[in-house]
Amino acid sequence: MLPVCEPLLAGNELRYVTDAVSSGWISSSGSYVTAFEQAFAAWCGVAHGVAVCNGTVALHLALVALGVGPGDEVILPDFTMVASALAVCHTGAMPVFVDVDPATWNINPLVVEAAVTPRTKAIMAVHIFGTPCDMTALAAVAVRHGLELIEDAAEAHGATFQGKKAGSLSRIAAFSFFANKNVTTGEGGMVVTDDPKLARACRYYKNLCFPLDAPRDYRHAHIGYNYRMSNLHAAIGLAQTEKADDYTTLRVKNGRLYRELLAEIPGVRLQAAQPGGGAVHWMNGMVVTSEYGRTRDSLMAHLKIRGIDSRLFFNGMHRQPALERYGCQCAGAFPVSDCLADGGLYLPSASGLTESDIRRVCQVVREHGRS
Numbered sequence: 001m002l003p004v005c006e007p008l009l010a011g012n013e014l015r016y017v018t019d020a021v022s023s024g025w026i027s028s029s030g031s032y033v034t035a036f037e038q039a040f041a042a043w044c045g046v047a048h049g050v051a052v053c054n055g056t057v058a059l060h061l062a063l064v065a066l067g068v069g070p071g072d073e074v075i076l077p078d079f080t081m082v083a084s085a086l087a088v089c090h091t092g093a094m095p096v097f098v099d100v101d102p103a104t105w106n107i108n109p110l111v112v113e114a115a116v117t118p119r120t121k122a123i124m125a126v127h128i129f130g131t132p133c134d135m136t137a138l139a140a141v142a143v144r145h146g147l148e149l150i151e152d153a154a155e156a157h158g159a160t161f162q163g164k165k166a167g168s169l170s171r172i173a174a175f176s177f178f179a180n181k182n183v184t185t186g187e188g189g190m191v192v193t194d195d196p197k198l199a200r201a202c203r204y205y206k207n208l209c210f211p212l213d214a215p216r217d218y219r220h221a222h223i224g225y226n227y228r229m230s231n232l233h234a235a236i237g238l239a240q241t242e243k244a245d246d247y248t249t250l251r252v253k254n255g256r257l258y259r260e261l262l263a264e265i266p267g268v269r270l271q272a273a274q275p276g277g278g279a280v281h282w283m284n285g286m287v288v289t290s291e292y293g294r295t296r297d298s299l300m301a302h303l304k305i306r307g308i309d310s311r312l313f314f315n316g317m318h319r320q321p322a323l324e325r326y327g328c329q330c331a332g333a334f335p336v337s338d339c340l341a342d343g344g345l346y347l348p349s350a351s352g353l354t355e356s357d358i359r360r361v362c363q364v365v366r367e368h369g370r371s
């Protein structure tokens with residue numbers, strides 16, 4: 001079975017992990033943590049990186065550093081992974097969903113402005129599937145209303161907008177290093193920012209609010225979190241960062257070939273490019289329309305028979321019982337998000353796919369539609 005995604009661990013991962021184990025430094029106090037933070041932040045083009053144990057808490061920590069809390073609202077796309085919204089809930093703030101752009105599938109700047117209220121504190125830009133958001137338009141709305149802008153860059157390692165990398169396109173950004181992401185530590189995450197005050201706040205809150213400079217007297221002034229990353233994960237992360245340019249190139253090349261081959265198949269809709277953006281194609285998704293002649297579910301079943309794994313798209317946030325129960329406004333109309341959730345699937349997208357893998361997948365998609 002051709003999997004949807006599997007990590008590529010082709011560099012110094014084993015060497016660095018072995019080194020960490022041999023040295024006895026396996027906790028978050030080991031030196032790979034700082035080395036990984038500096039290397040990954042530099043790769044993104046930002047000054048500071050704060051490593052944490054997954055992408056969800058990276059988002060939470062970034063929101064905490066910005067001062068987001070109870071009584072605040074955060075505007076985010078309806079079509080995203082649930083962690084984007086849950087991180088907002090974890091601060092006590094209220095997620096507010098807006099529909100996505102029918103072409104890029106990213107948060108639609110045109111509808112963001114209409115969702116701003118006196119309680120709005122921040123806009124969360126999620127670069128979905130590795131296609132960057134229109135950060136110019138989002139920044140304009142943020143500035144007009146005095147809002148913070150934050151990136152959920154969990155799917156966008158190496159994506160660019162106007163020549164700048166994801167993670168450097170807002171005041172603060174969060175990455176995930178889950179096993180299927182473009183850069184991985186198995187489980188892991190990082191907050192990146194140019195702002196030394198925000199970086200300090202993240203370091204403080206991620207470690208139970210132990211004082212950063214003063215000697216420890218085991219008295220804590222704030223409610224902190226244990227979001228630390230272990231040295232073993234950071235060792236893998238450093239090795240991955242050394243290869244991050246290669247992984248980006250592979251993802252981009254695979255995405256191009258998919259687009260070229262799928263674009264010719266009637267009834268297959270693809271994610272459009274963002275003008276000014278360089279997509280990294282974390283996942284190659286497609287939406288099945290009526291013109292295809294078969295349903296999405298029938299295509300997925302056929303792919304499986306032919307030894308090709310695929311996955312459903314996310315369900316929109318307004319369809320999440322947990323978020324409705326939390327008090328989110330889920331009753332609105334989200335036609336684009338619904339259309340993606342009901343017709344979308346991901347095709348195999350690992351960095352290590354070969355050209356013949358991709359040609360075979362596209363051939364199976366093509367033949368099923370015709371027959």
Ligand SMILES: *Cc1c(COP(=O)(O)O)cnc(C)c1O
Pocket residue numbers: 054055056057080081083084126152154155176177178188189
């Ligand atoms: C993967 C992902 C996350 C969460 O990252 P974890 O490391 O799994 O916690 C958040 N947002 C988006 C858009 C993601 O794809």
